[in-house]
Amino acid sequence: MSAKRLCAALLLWSALPANADTPAEIVILGEVHDNPHAHLEQAAALKALRPTAVVFEMLTAEEAAKADADRNQIAQAWAASGWQRFDIYAPIFDALGDARIIGAAAPRAAVQRVYREGAAALFGSDAPRFGLDQTLPEDQQVARVELQFAAHCEAMPREMMGGMVAVQRYRDATFARAALDALKAYGPPVAVITGNGHARTDWGIPALIARAAPEVTTHAIGFVEAETAVPLDEIRLIPPAERDDPCNALIEN
Structure with missing residues (x-):
């Protein structure tokens, strides 16, 4: 078997959930967007x-x-x-x-409304199915606020991060719903192309699918530049991308 075919076979095997034959x-x-x-x-x-079918975080339905x-x-x-x-x-x-x-990308106007009004207000009747009608446990809310604060280079007031968490929850639920809709329409397997933060198994897409449709099996692979504590079913290391410090532009602005 060629090295390329062996790699493909291993990648296919990596898409297997634990103790499953399919x-x-x-x-x-998951991805690092600019890598x-x-x-x-x-x-x-x-x-x-x-x-x-492949669900893209980056494209709107249209x-x-x-x-x-x-x-x-x-x-x-x-x-x-x-x-x-x-x-x-x-x-x-x-x-x-x-x-x-x-x-599955949300239009900018929708994201702005979610930031102001919360995720459930815009998600519709499916909000309870994905838990958007409930507040997060306090420890998770605090952890997610701190993650958003760090992701924004600590350049924005921490008080603004609650809205960012609401947007993240809305996006996670939107991606999960799109994947489930694609599964129903086209059958398995369905793939999702998204950032590693959305792929995490504790509160990202896999967790929301498990909540909304517990009978559906998922597997989350994160392609990351360094070892990470982010919970994923599988982590694959990739070479770091060459980039300027992204915080420089944010801090300057």
């Missing part, structure tokens, strides 16, 4: 998994529908999203095969 129904492929190595690894995983209807429009849809460079994400799209392209 791939997880929903496989979450090209993460996207190459995600592409390899998709080739091995051959999903029926943008994804255009890309899905005409694959020649993928780059244009990506540009409309305003996301990271398309060239580093292109290998993922090249690896899709016949998988449907599903978008």
